[in-house]
Amino acid sequence: xxxxxxxxxxxxxxxxxxxxxxxxxxxxxxxxxxxxxxxxxxxxxxxxxxxxxxxxxxxxxxxxxxxxxxxxxxxxxxxxxxxxxxxxxxxxxxxxxxxxxxxxxx
Numbered sequence: 001x002x003x004x005x006x007x008x009x010x011x012x013x014x015x016x017x018x019x020x021x022x023x024x025x026x027x028x029x030x031x032x033x034x035x036x037x038x039x040x041x042x043x044x045x046x047x048x049x050x051x052x053x054x055x056x057x058x059x060x061x062x063x064x065x066x067x068x069x070x071x072x073x074x075x076x077x078x079x080x081x082x083x084x085x086x087x088x089x090x091x092x093x094x095x096x097x098x099x100x101x102x103x104x105x106x
Contacts, residue, residue, distance in 0.1 A: 020088035
């Protein structure tokens, strides 16, 4: 995991994973607790965590976009992935992991 933190793309991959997990946690755990069982505490905590991770994700994408001059299509898909369930996992497979591998091979 330490190698993930050595590059901007590696940091983006880590943040994307955490952001994706937090979104799934909200959708499939804390929202049912809030609206099904009227337990609001976990949703508030997870919502705050997700909000911070979402902002970090957008910033990490923008850092990578400007540093590596990603095309607009790749940029827009990477940003849109943050609002779709499982989107950040797809973006990692489609864009982030190949970009990190290309960086290692260069």
